Amino acid sequence: MDKKSQIQIGETIAVLFVFFILVAIGFIFYVKVIQSNLEQEKDEASQLRSVGIAQRVMFLPELQCSEDNIITDNCIDVLKLESAKGIMKEKELYYYDMFEYSSINITQIYPTEAKWSIYSKETDDFSSKFVTNVPISLFDPAGRKYGFGVLAIETMLK
């Protein structure tokens, strides 16, 4: 091979090298953007799951107040709650489909202070944790009176 050809091949190799470097830079940039979008989507999905779990608790027939099968919104029946807390703990696996890794507590603030823990399945291996507090009426059907309570839902998402 003469010198001119060697230079030509050298040039081609250099061009190819630069081309691949540019492709690699572009690829790294693309991966970074995709990664950040994925993280963002994951975060949004976690938030939606947390909201979904909170809504499911609020509409649970096991807890909701009703009169003549007509549901009262934003209300938990204290007698149902007393009954449900044991059953829901006993059937933790059954309720896992609905509440996943979360802990659900109801605290009465007025007239007296009281606390019920109805579900608790926690994990140390979580990527995000959300606490949702929902003010809720606590209806005591025996005395026909309403208390002021807070439904606290802590969701842990992997």
Add this chain to the structure above:
Amino acid sequence: MINKKAFEIQFNWIFVLAAGAAILLFFTIVVVKQKGLAETSTKASVLKSIEAIVAGAGVGTDTTNTIQMPDSAIEIGCNRISIGGVSKQYQSMVMFAPDLIKGSKLVTQTLGFSVPYRATNMLYLTGQQARYILIGDNNLAKEINKTLPSILTKEFHKTSSLISNKNNYKVRLIIFGDIDANSIGMGSLDKMPDSDVTAIKVNGDDQKGAIQFYQKDGSAWSLKGGSIYIGRSSLIGAVYADTVESYECNMQNAFSRLNLVTKIYKGRTEVLRDSDLTERPRCIDTYNGALTQLNKIYAASSNFNNINVETISEAAKELSNQNKNAQKYSCTMIY
């Protein structure tokens, strides 16, 4: 000299070929990987949407929705949803749907399962490409036609007639009253695969009744099994579910939920009866009567079968009367 020149030209070509192949290979790998990823991601996002529908079903009762999503084939089994290789298993899912949903438009409906108190919401899922044909002239047929969403591809015939083929991937016939399944002319439907043409024959009223499941067998109908329903929401479940197995799996799950909720109502009624504030004998009698019925429902909801459905239906009627009594005597209502 000539040989040297020829070698140079050949080498140049080999070099260009190798470099070109390397570039082509690189981009082919990237494209193939990206295609695979995009397909999995689409399947996962469709599955996520369905998961959200299943999760949201517990929140709203008596709702109907259409959901637009990427064109896909969703396979639904007992407690299982899968799209391609991506699937989700549930512990207990109450979702009545055909075994395969095709297309980009999903139709969802929810109805409360109340016997007599709400135990759960029943979720129904189907595609707009599936065709539902209701045949019958009794009140139940009219009621079911009204309950099914208008956005569904549905037809209502008062008498049995020849069914034309409209190129739907699934056809479901719902036959009411005394009409014999074999009196319905298959028409051009006999060209469709047997498993895609199914029917149910309903005998009963709004409260309870019997359902027979049929599947096309050539140009005739073959009976695949029988079951029962309790309440309208359960009958609607049989309309959407393709097979008797799928229907009974969902009903068993609904019964499990009813069992849990009944246990809670039992505990609540016992507390109400024993409460210091419940002094009036009429209230105590009402609660005792209600507890008898709740115990019956609790025992019968452990398993979905003919006898248990009968027991629950009777107990539900009685419990509903006790609830009215509670209201009449100004006692706290049972549910």
Add this chain to the structure above:
Amino acid sequence: MKRAQMEILGLAIVVVLILVATTFIVRFLVLKSPTEYRAGFVSSELASNTLNTFLKTSAAECSQLSMTELLQDCARAESITCDNGQSSCSFVNSTAKSILSKTLGIWAIRYEFLAYTDAKLPLIKIGQQCRGEKKSKLFPIPATTTTIYAKLDIC
């Protein structure tokens, strides 16, 4: 300037423009800020849930009358005296203060609770006025001669 130099300059300008455009695309399209679904849900629900729940609550010290009934009396004649000697107005005021401090106060959420028939002369006023963005819930309560408004602003 020679022609070649002009061409190079033109090329440089094109490269700079493409870079600026790419930066904007990356900034506004690719790196969009995440949607705060949960925060939206929580704040929109919080004001209405808190107010509805509070108004429905039975007052243990006032013959289990609801806060709505006590507010109606407060706007009318303050004829109800609770077991602890407080009038309807001061009972609603102290209970609201206690409940809101144990909920919104603990969650470090600033709020303002008002009950009024005339916005200039509120019957009850708890918390600080919101400056800037707020989520508000207004609940009209019919009384014999007038309408009482219960309002909760979440800042």
